[in-house]
Amino acid sequence: MSDPRSAVGGAVYEGYVTVKDSGAHGMITLRGDHAELAEAVKAAVGSGMPTQRRIEGGLGGGAAWASPDELLLFCDYADAAGALEKARKSLEGNHFLVADVSDARAVFALEGSGIRDLLAKLCPADLSPEALPHGEFRRSHLGQVAAAFWLESEETATVICFRSVAPYVYDLLSEAVKGGPIGIF
């Protein structure tokens, strides 16, 4: 099999927040009745079920609440096909949809103390600590395009977008870093 290539080739922009291409990650869309999905999530990526708008685990193995009937599962890039099969087997007989979307997405890691500040420049979401606690999976838009992000801590966050717009999101984030901190949080 050919090696996975991420959309912006491992680019890094350093500033008050470091924007880093996080490389290829396994991602699986799982749709169905949330009440029936717990076993499949456990079997596929070994994580628990997230509650509304939350993420359980992380990029290496986790599940994020995407909508009332949808989850986004995370695993290593090489394990995606296997995890997909496990989820499919576990849900046999139910009404569900499962798809490997690893190659449709790009992931960026943000590091630095001004993450809330940086995202607030680009996105209409409320980024205050009360509205966006750690582990809250927020789907919104960055500039013109759809994106999702969550904060692991005040210094680290992960941003997911469609691969087709990855260079745009990377440029957007790095330009916003260039502008310097605002200091509202």
Add this chain to the structure above:
Amino acid sequence: MLKFTCPYCGIEASETELAAGGEAHLKRYGPGSSEQDFEGYLFLRKNPKGVHLERWRHVMGCGKWFLAARHTATLEVFGTYSAQTHEPPAEIIENIRAKFPEWQA
């Protein structure tokens, strides 16, 4: 700025995260209906300066359609509710009547 709380994911979404879907609670007139009813279903929409019930989609979020009651001139929001309803819930009507006692759905 117009903000709606999505009843499906609970996020207070701003207008740029949403897509407008026009008037809510339309009754579909399909094959066998009169031409007048069909024309009304296809083309004729309310356009009030006042309270309006609308369809919105949380397109940059959970992707679900929901319904909302708002004032088209002041942008006051009276509430949002599930799209799987045929008429606005009592609570929404109450919120609207608190301000506009004469209002009729």
